[in-house]
Amino acid sequence: MINEVNAVNFRQNLGEMLNQVQYRNDSIVINKDGKPVAALVDAELFSRIRRMRDRFDALTTRIAEGYAGLPEAEGMSEIDALVAAERKR
Template identity: 80%
Template sequence: MIAEVSAVQFRQKLGEMLNQVQYRNDSIVISKDGKPVAALVDAELFTRIRRMRDRFDALSSRIAQAYAGVPEEQGLAEIDSLVAAERAR
């Protein structure tokens, strides 16, 4: 479950929310002035998110290197075409 709380509520109920995350695998979005500013997730999910981000960054870097010197519009059109072809398979 994903709950949303204000920063004030979060400060007041930190212990309870840590238990929710640790034992129920809930996630909590913390808002300030009505806008989400942070999230509290269990450590396992956080580790998975970091690994995914690292893999995404590595892939983005490889794509940027492969398309260095190619005009942006041409590169994006080629990538879109390849993605569409792969999804059609």
């Protein structure tokens, strides 16, 4: 479950919210002035997110290197065409 709390409530109930994350696998979105500014998630989920981000960064670097010699519009057009063809499959 994902709960949303404001920063003051989070600060006042930190221990309880840590228990929710640790034992119930909940996630907490912390809002400040009505806008989300941070999230508290269990350590295992955070590790998965970091691994996914690292893989995404590596993939985007490879794509950027592969299209380095093309004008941006041409490269984006080719990528869009490849994505569309793959979705049809």
